[in-house]
Amino acid sequence: MLKHDIVIVGAGAGGLAAGASLLRRVPKLDIAVIEPRDFHDYQPGYTFIGAGVFKPQDVRRPMAKVIPRGITWLKTTVRSFQPEDNDLGLENGQRLGYRLLIVATGNRLDFEAIDGLTGTLGCNGVTSNYRYDLAPYTWELVRKLRGGQALFTQPPMPIKCAGAPQKAMYLSASHWEREHVLDSIDVEFHTAAPTLFGVKDYVPALEETVERYGIDVRFGSTLIAVDGPDGTATFRADGGEVTRAFDMMHVTPPQKPVEAVADSSLADAAGYVDVDQFTLQHKLFPNVFALGDIGGMPNAKTAAAVRKQAPVVAENALAVLAGKHLGAAYDGYGSCPLTVENGKILLAEFGYGGRLLPSFPKFVIDGTKPSRLAWLLKKDLLPAIYWDAMLKGREWMAAPAELKKAG
Structure with missing residues (x-):
């Protein structure tokens, strides 16, 4: 059986950031990452592709170039988790053992849960910024629409980047406003939530x-069915069903945990990895940690959250390997730059319990008000921080809190 000291499942933002943070602390660690994809995407950039601000190539890099040097890349998929035996089952039937496991698979976009959706995505005016290949179609639809009905949807939580459905809508409306056609377009936002933001x-x-x-x-x-050729969408609302016509529809898919995780003893009742919300350590298996969208913590599922989680996982994982007490805590930080127009952003930053956790003084950026500076931060600075700091273990403004001060 193959074996590594540390196995990371998933080379998305969480897996790569955790691996880089570990190597920054102990450069000679024996780490393997399991990831089947050939490319790594800066997913927060999808929204900007859908608004014509970014090109698709701006957010994508070859996986081989972003996996930190010194980490072994296993280009395969995990089929099963056996934390009781400290090993995994791989797609090719092999077993892989570990001393410590970090789960960072992300969650799964469940387009199939909506009747008729998969057959019409990318055509008939139906799109989604949640997929790299569809975001350019969003921008095509927005540019071409001069009148009619535009629908935007948001499913029940949890979803990654809960502000993304609104970002797509506001950026579209901003473009139509600039083109002086907004008055000819009826925009509807169908959200399963009871309020615009939590x-x-x-x-x-x-x-x-x-x-x-x-x-x-x-x-x-809540969207339950789409008929693309007919240009209609059916929603469940107020105990009944409502059908709406559309000329363009942006769909945010329901999301759920990765099946291999949900079917394992790592999962909580919802199917996500059952970890302590502060230490990110599994509640039953002390040599297992999780971060990112697959974690069962009650925080916003955003890349900004991962940036704060990765150093916590790194420090606490090394403590476990050294037989020491855990000392790092995650405060629930998440950031959702709500793009309310082309050129202005509402920089929402908050932690557990909805406590505001601003990174800047109010006189620099007041996160409760739209700001041009926040737009520049999101468009120009955050991608660079992602590629050149977060994925390389540089923890600028991301130092973990001490465990005794958490909560």
């Missing part, structure tokens, strides 16, 4: 944005 401090600015664009918000409305 942290109340940011809601007033979002309500002003909705009013500015004349958006009809339908709370408690």
